[in-house]
Amino acid sequence: xxxxxGQFQSSLPVSDxxxxxxxxxxETIVCINQKLHLWFRHWQRLQQGAKQLVLxxxxxxxxxxxxxxxxxxxxxxxxxxxxxxxxxxxxxxGYKCPEQPQPRxxxxxxxxxxxxxxxxxxxxxxxxxxxxxxxxxxxxxxxHLNRLEQVLAAQELLANNCREGxxxxxxxxxxxxxxxxxxxxxxxxxxxxxxxxxxFTPEITYSGINGTIRSELLExxxxxxxxxxxxxxxxxxxxxxxxxFFTNSIFGILPVSKISYQQGQNSRHYQQRDVSxxxxxxxxxxxxxxxxxxxx
Amino acid sequence: xxxxxGQFQSSLPVSDxxxxxxxxxxETIVCINQKLHLWFRHWQRLQQGAKQLVLxxxxxxxxxxxxxxxxxxxxxxxxxxxxxxxxxxxxxxGYKCPEQPQPRxxxxxxxxxxxxxxxxxxxxxxxxxxxxxxxxxxxxxxxHLNRLEQVLAAQELLANNCREGxxxxxxxxxxxxxxxxxxxxxxxxxxxxxxxxxxFTPEITYSGINGTIRSELLExxxxxxxxxxxxxxxxxxxxxxxxxFFTNSIFGILPVSKISYQQGQNSRHYQQRDVSxxxxxxxxxxxxxxxxxxxx
Numbered sequence: 249x250x251x252x253x254g255q256f257q258s259s260l261p262v263s264d265x266x267x268x269x270x271x272x273x274x275e276t277i278v279c280i281n282q283k284l285h286l287w288f289r290h291w292q293r294l295q296q297g298a299k300q301l302v303l304x305x306x307x308x309x310x311x312x313x314x315x316x317x318x319x320x321x322x323x324x325x326x327x328x329x330x331x332x333x334x335x336x337x338x339x340x341x342g343y344k345c346p347e348q349p350q351p352r353x354x355x356x357x358x359x360x361x362x363x364x365x366x367x368x369x370x371x372x373x374x375x376x377x378x379x380x381x382x383x384x385x386x387x388x389x390x391x392h393l394n395r396l397e398q399v400l401a402a403q404e405l406l407a408n409n410c411r412e413g414x415x416x417x418x419x420x421x422x423x424x425x426x427x428x429x430x431x432x433x434x435x436x437x438x439x440x441x442x443x444x445x446x447x448f449t450p451e452i453t454y455s456g457i458n459g460t461i462r463s464e465l466l467e468x469x470x471x472x473x474x475x476x477x478x479x480x481x482x483x484x485x486x487x488x489x490x491x492x493f494f495t496n497s498i499f500g501i502l503p504v505s506k507i508s509y510q511q512g513q514n515s516r517h518y519q520q521r522d523v524s525x526x527x528x529x530x531x532x533x534x535x536x537x538x539x540x541x542x543x544x
Numbered sequence: 545x546x547x548x549x550g551q552f553q554s555s556l557p558v559s560d561x562x563x564x565x566x567x568x569x570x571e572t573i574v575c576i577n578q579k580l581h582l583w584f585r586h587w588q589r590l591q592q593g594a595k596q597l598v599l600x601x602x603x604x605x606x607x608x609x610x611x612x613x614x615x616x617x618x619x620x621x622x623x624x625x626x627x628x629x630x631x632x633x634x635x636x637x638g639y640k641c642p643e644q645p646q647p648r649x650x651x652x653x654x655x656x657x658x659x660x661x662x663x664x665x666x667x668x669x670x671x672x673x674x675x676x677x678x679x680x681x682x683x684x685x686x687x688h689l690n691r692l693e694q695v696l697a698a699q700e701l702l703a704n705n706c707r708e709g710x711x712x713x714x715x716x717x718x719x720x721x722x723x724x725x726x727x728x729x730x731x732x733x734x735x736x737x738x739x740x741x742x743x744f745t746p747e748i749t750y751s752g753i754n755g756t757i758r759s760e761l762l763e764x765x766x767x768x769x770x771x772x773x774x775x776x777x778x779x780x781x782x783x784x785x786x787x788x789f790f791t792n793s794i795f796g797i798l799p800v801s802k803i804s805y806q807q808g809q810n811s812r813h814y815q816q817r818d819v820s821x822x823x824x825x826x827x828x829x830x831x832x833x834x835x836x837x838x839x840x
Contacts, residue, residue: 250558259555260563262546262650267556267629269691270566301692302699333563336695342732343691343698354558382678383717386696394690395565395639396597399632400682402639403598420716421679421726421750421776430717436638454717480717 251355253306254314256321264352266335269343270393272351273297274333278360278498278535279319281326285534286497287312289460294334296458297390303336304351311353318355327360327536329498333393360536361498368528368538371505371518372411374434374494376483377401378511380418381432381455389458401435412437412494414507416483417455429483437496438462441489442523447476448485461495461531468530474523483509487516493524500537501528547614547651550606560648562631565639566689568647569593570629574656574794574831575615577622581830582793583608585756590630592754593686599632600647607649614651623656623832625794629689657794664824664834667801667814668707670730670790672779673697674807676714677728677751685754697731708733708790710803712779713751725779733792734758737785738819743772744781757791757827764826770819779805783812789820796831797824 250257265271275294278285291308298305305311315330322328333354339346379401387394397415405413412434419427432450433439438459440449447469452458469476486492492504503524508515528539546553561567571590574581587604594601601607611626618624629650635642675697683690693711701709708730715723728746729735734755736745743765748754765772782788788800799820804811824835 252558258557260558261554262548262556262629262652264563265695267560267563267631268570268689269695270689271692271695274564301696333558335563343694344702345695345699356558379682380680382680382683383714384676384678384693385714386675387678387692392692393564393566394692396567396683396688396690397680398639399561399565399567399641400597403641406640417717418679418681421713 249356251314251318252352254317260354261338263338264335265337265340266333266393272333272335272393273301274331274391274393276497277330279328279330280536282319282324284330286460286464289463293391293458293460297392300386300390301392304349305334306353314353314355318357322357329358329360331356331358363499363537365538367502369540371503373506373508374504375404375408375410375413376507376509377404377413377415377435379404379415381415382418383454385454388455389452391457398435405435414439430480431483431486432456434494437494440493440495441486442491443489447474447523448481449478450481451478459495460497461500465495465527468527472526472530490520491522491524492518500532500535545652547610548648550610550613556650557634559634560631561633561636562629562689568629568631568689569597570627570687570689572793573626575624575626576832578615578620580626582756582760585759589687589754589756593688596682596686597688600645601630602649610649610651614653618653625654625656627652627654659795659833661834663798665836667799669802669804670800671700671704671706671709672803672805673700673709673711673731675700675711677711678714679750681750684751685748687753694731701731710735726776727779727782728752730790733790736789736791737782738787739785743770743819744777745774746777747774755791756793757796761791761823764823768822786816787818787820788814796828796833
């Protein structure tokens, strides 16, 4: 079931710092016909995470061997999701790291998630979450194991029977009332929007995760001649946009048909799909996800 | 070695959400002669954590039985540290919680940490950490498992060969340069300071942990007739103070003799110990820690 540093294991020592402090990073990667989708981007993000946390990674080839071994144990399914967790291992006194950390790389193989064609054709409904994303430049961008904000936001999604939600930056403590509502990303995805033919996505500088599909689209948009900007955008700009879509490494590009805001009192519907369809045609088939939207 | 929900175990399933997302809370409690020091405060904080994370706790008596069982396994040491981790257990899809979570309570017993008399007599040196504490009211106060900020700050302590450090609030993203340097706490402790006979401690509203000793001192200061205020205080106020001390559930009250700031270019020395000694006389002996300071 689980491989730790290349050894078949059923469980983890409770002394692991991944459990104690969330002291580690992770990736979830779609594997199609024994090929890891956008592996180099996942590896780049692992390297960035290791740099920010001062954490030692295994060699790239060692990690790939361990993944191959774990997949072989599942008879190499043609579609699967590989989850990698790399922790700082056990030890240290309190929060302090041990002098010679022995990191653990934990690999588990999960079933590919079936999609609902309707989500891609009609688009999904999203809420604006009450749970905000705190500003922490030292942790922004990387996929670390401190994810309670996402867990709390996902509880809101469950309560609203919603698949995704927009997460705003937390307002500064001193100045709550006049604070701008800056959108960072989705609960488990990045966010893009289109206004007058231009594509925008929030910068990931103070909070949020640098998604692999997000990075990929930054390049593909350029290749497709779609003008793209990154920056700090207010919720109102997204509500005024022509198109909105979410991206992640599992579902690819998923259009948004509706955003409910002001705690569900108001909503905005989106019908245009020009740019998102163009990008989805380029990317979604690689993840075996649909790219034909009903434009209604 | 480890007890999970009252069962003797050596390890934890890697599917546990405590590992995946830091989805849980913890406590470390000093046990002296089979008595848990300030148990009711630890239990109160567990309840607060469970409330904020919407997490189910075991019954108090069940938890106490499990702790007793774990201590008995160690032949009831007269001095020990009990660590409790309560996670949301396994399951759920992505960040979303399972419909019927099965929380895990993990209990481990650790040796009591010997202290250095000198730290209590002379006071300790502290730095001002570069790693800041992000503002997240939804998580403030509780002792949750998302502790990467403390891990990064502890790396600074190791690099500076320092036992403790002051952590400042992260500056708001938009307005870095003019932001005030607001002090929240120590890396693994709360912070108090004394100015003109009055005691101050930062409020724990946007970040930081409501320490059990901090809560206890808020009450004992009143009983001892020491005027006390909580609020948002700037670093400069701590540098201008007459006395500074840290508190936590393991070391009790530990005076500060020196704070280095501006990346070690400047430092402030503290010699007065009037209020900290008065409080330490009341509290430290309960933790078998010294309360006689050399006032130099």
